[in-house]
Amino acid sequence: MRLYFLCSLLLITIINCMPAAAQQGGVGLRFKVLALAEPGGHHIAYSKAARVWLDKLAADSGLAVDYIQNTDKIDDNFLQAYQLFIQLDYPPYAWKDKAVQAFEKYISTGRGGWIGFHHATLLGEFDGYPMWQWFWQFMGGIRFTNYIADFAAGKVVVEDAKHPVMKGLPASFVIEKDEWYTYDKSPRPNVHVIASVDESSYTPPSDKKMGDHPVIWTNEHYPARNIYIFMGHSPELFNNADYTRLFRNAIFWAAGQ
Template sequence: MKKTSALLLPIRLLTLIFLTGLHTFALAQTKKPRFRVVAIAEKGGGVHAPFVTEAKKWLAQVASENNFTIDYIENTEPINDAFLAKYQLFIQLNYPPYMWTDTAKEAFRKYITEGKGGGWVGFHHASLLGEFDGYPMWPWFSEFMGGIRYKNYIATFAKATVHVEATNHPVMKGLPATFAVEKEEWYTYNKNPRLNVSVLATVDESTYSPDSDIKMGGDHPVIWSNEHMKARNVYIFMGHHPDLFKNEAFVKIFRNALFWGAGK
C-alpha cells in the first residue's frame, strides 16, 4: 500500500500541472485584446507589395507580443461609421487618398475630425494628392495632409539623411538626432505643409545620393501630425521599400506611432 501511494503522488502532481497548463492556455485564448487595428493595403500593390508583405510580418509579431489584433482590407468598400467604430487605430499602409467610396470618405472624415474612435497612421501613398487614374483630388484629405498637392518624386530613388525635429513627440521617442534612409522616392509638393501641421522630421535634401534637382527648396517635411484634428494622427512619408524593416529608426517610428495612435 505504501508503494502504491508513493507512485500515485507524482501522477497526481503531473495531472495537476497538466490541468493548470490547460487552464492557463484557455485564459490566453480568451483574453480580450488591448485594442484593435485595421490596415488598408490595395490588392496586388505593384512595386509596393514587398513593403506590405514585410509590414504584415512585422505587425503580426508585434501584435502577438502585445495582445492586439489586426484586420486587413484591400479597398474602402467595408468602411462606414459602424466599421470604424470597432477599431482604435486605422493604418493606411499602402493606399492613396483616392478610390474611396463616398460613404468611406465621410466615415473616415468623422473618425479623424471628431476623434471618437481612434487614431491614424499613414504611410507614403497617403500624400499622393491630385488627379490620378481618373479620380479627382479629395479636398478634405488634402487639408488633412496640410493643404498640399503632390508635385513630383525622385523616380530613380535616393539615399538621404532624415533629421528628427520634434524630439519630445511620442512618435519620435528614442530616435537619434539623425538617421539614414537608404532608398526612397522623396515626394515633393506644391507647397510646404509646415504652416498647417506639426512637423516631426525633415529630410536633408543636400544629402541626396545620388543628387537630384527634384527638391522642396531646403525645408522638406517627411513626418508630421495635424494637431487641428481631434484624432491622434501621424503621416510617415517613407514606405516604399521592404528594407525599411531592417532600419532600426524606421521600425522604432512605426512602433511608436502604432501605440501612440491607438492611445496605448
C-alpha cells in the same frame, strides 16, 4: 455539476472568440487595428513586409490587426471596432462614398487614431478621380508634384525630439532607399512638423528638391491623434531599427496607449 458544465462551456466560448494575437503568450487584447493596403502595384512588397512585422508586433504586444485591400467594407459601424486606422500605401482617391464619409467622421470626432504612410499624400487628380479636398486639408494643403523615380538614400532630421513617436530615436537617421515625393509647397504652416529630410544628403544627388521638406508630421487641428510618415516604399525599411522603432512608437501613440 450542471453549473460547473455551464461555466466551462462559457469559458471555452470566450477563449475561442478571442483574437489570435491576444491568445499568444497570455497577452490580453489592448486594442484593435485596421490596416488598409493596396492589393497590387509597386508598393505591394512593402505592404507584405509590413504585414509580417505587424503580425509579430501584434502577437508580442496584445494587438489584433485586420487587413483590407479596398474600402468596400468601410462605414461608420465597421470603423467603430478599431482604435487605430493604418493607411499602408493606399492613396487618397477611389474610395467608396460611404468610406469617405465614415473616415472623415472617424478623424473629425476623434473616434480613433490614424497613421498614414507614403502613398497617402498622392494628392491631386489621378486615374480620372478628383482630389479629395477634405484629405488635402488634412494633409496640410499640399499637392503631389514629383518624386525621385530612381530612388535615393536620405538623412531624416528630427525636429521635435520630445514628441512620443521619436522616443529612443537618434537626432537623425538614414533611410537607404525611397522615392522622396515633392509637393507644391511645404505643409509646415498647417501642420506640426516632427522630422524633415536633408535634401543635400540625397545619394545619389537629385535635383528634385523642395527646400523645406517635412517627411513626418501631425495635424493638430483634428481631434484624432494622427501622424503621416512619408517613408514607406521599400520592404527593406523593416531591416532598419530606427524605422521600426518609429513605426512602433507611432502605433501606440496614435492609439492613445
